[in-house]
Amino acid sequence: MAKFNLQIPITLSEEDGLSMTDSISTNVRQSLIMLVKTNPGERLWDPGFGVGASQFLFAHLGENAPSELASRIRSQVAAFLPAVRIEDIQAGTDPSKPEVLGLKIIYSIPSIGLRDTVEMSI
Secondary structure, eight states: OOOOSBOSSOOEETTTEEOBOOSHHHHHHHHHHHHHHSOTTOSTTOTTOOOOGGGGTSSOOOTTHHHHHHHHHHHHHHHHOTTOEEEEEEEEEETTEEEEEEEEEEEEEGGGTEEEEEEEEO
């Protein structure tokens, strides 16, 4: 079976040396998480890469913050993961954990019939 990319978190594998992803859905999910969690400028060779979702933690989460984050995610996905179509984005905090931003992204790749959801805490 074809191997696509390093499995995150990186672990050792007797077969490959380092564990590799062997499914498109895992590879796309990992790529989406990296895109959302990377701060702009963090990748030296591509300073425009990254949503910088953690920056929304330190800003006052006013009523425009979720739509600003969603807009940033959509524009970054269009630029760096053009085969992925964002279906829905939900962002918010739990009043009991205001230091954690919860994010749920529903996405698809129509050309291969993939539809999936990724949830993360930032």
